[in-house]
Amino acid sequence: QVQLVESGGGxxxxxxxxxLSCAASGSIFSSNTMGWYRQAPEKQRELVATxxxxxxxxxxxxxxxxxxxxxxDNAKNTVYLQMNSLQPEDTAVYYCxxxxxxxxxxxxxxxxxxxxxxGTQVTVSS
Numbered sequence: 304q305v306q307l308v309e310s311g312g313g314x315x316x317x318x319x320x321x322x323l324s325c326a327a328s329g330s331i332f333s334s335n336t337m338g339w340y341r342q343a344p345e346k347q348r349e350l351v352a353t354x355x356x357x358x359x360x361x362x363x364x365x366x367x368x369x370x371x372x373x374x375x376d377n378a379k380n381t382v383y384l385q386m387n388s389l390q391p392e393d394t395a396v397y398y399c400x401x402x403x404x405x406x407x408x409x410x411x412x413x414x415x416x417x418x419x420x421x422g423t424q425v426t427v428s429s
Contacts, residue, residue, distance in 0.1 A: 304417075304418060305327055305328070305332070305335070305401040305416060305418045306327065306328045306418065306420075307325055307326070307327050307398075307399050307400070307401065307418055307419065307420035308325065308326045308420050308421070309323060309324070309325045309397060309398060309399055309420045309421065309422055309423040310323070310324050310325075310326075310423055311323040311324050311423060312396075312397060312423030312424045312425045312426075313424075313425070313426070314426045314427075314428065315389055315425070315426070315427055316427070316428070316429050317389065317390055317391060317427055317428075317429055318388060318389065319389050319427070320385070320386060320387045320388075320389065321386050321389065321425060322383060322384070322385045322386070323339070323383065323384040323386065323397055323399075323423060323425075324381055324382075324383055325337070325339075325381060325382045325383075325384075325399030325420065326379075326380060326381050327380045327381070327382070327399075327401055328380060332377065332380040332401065333356055333377040333380075334356050335356060335401040335402060335403065335416070336353055336354065336355050336356060336401075336402055336403050336404045336413060337353065337354050337373075337375060337382040337399060337400070337401055337402070338350055338351075338352065338353040338354075338399065338400045338402055338413050338415065339351045339352045339353075339373060339382070339384045339397060339398070339399050339400075340397070340398045340399075340400060340415075341393075341395035341396065341397045341398070341425075342395055342396050342398070342422075343392075343394060343395040343396075346395075348398070349364065350362075350364060350413060351363070351364050351367055351371065351384070351397070352364065352367065352371055352373040352384060353373065353402075353404075353413045354373045354374065354375050354382065355404055356377075358374065358375055360404075361373055362413065366392075367386075367393075370386065370387050370388045370389075371384060371385065371386050371387070372384070372385040372387075373385075382399055384397065384399075386425070389425075389427045390427055391427045391428060392427075393425060393427050394425060394426050394427050394428070395424075395425060396422040396423065396424050396425075397422060397423050397424075397425055398419055398420055398422045399420060400415045400416055400418070400419060401416045401418060402414050402415040402416040403416070
């Protein structure tokens with residue numbers, strides 16, 4: 304079982320930046336693909352970005368490509384989400400997840416793990 308603690312959220316003006324952190328403990332962090340999700344009010348939770356265990360392959364949702372960067376430090380059991388050029392539509396609670404990359408004949412996808420942190424609120428507003 305992995306324990307996840309997100310931090311770094313806050314209130315920022317449009318065009319601003321935030322860097323989220325997710326500290327993981329309780330399992331073998333370095334073998335997991337890590338993902339960041341977000342959930343806005345009255346919307347479904349959506350996958351924002353993922354990073355494989357070695358950090359070599361990343362996925363980004365179209366809505367954040369070119370603005371968000373996911374990274375990880377396996378020595379610190381921490382995954383980060385650098386968010387630049389933030390817009391009001393980025394307002395949401397952000398969650399990290401320790402999952403796995405599943406490969407099939409169609410490509411690959413992220414399979415989320417069972418554990419979720421409490422999330423960190425990001426509000427983009429002037």
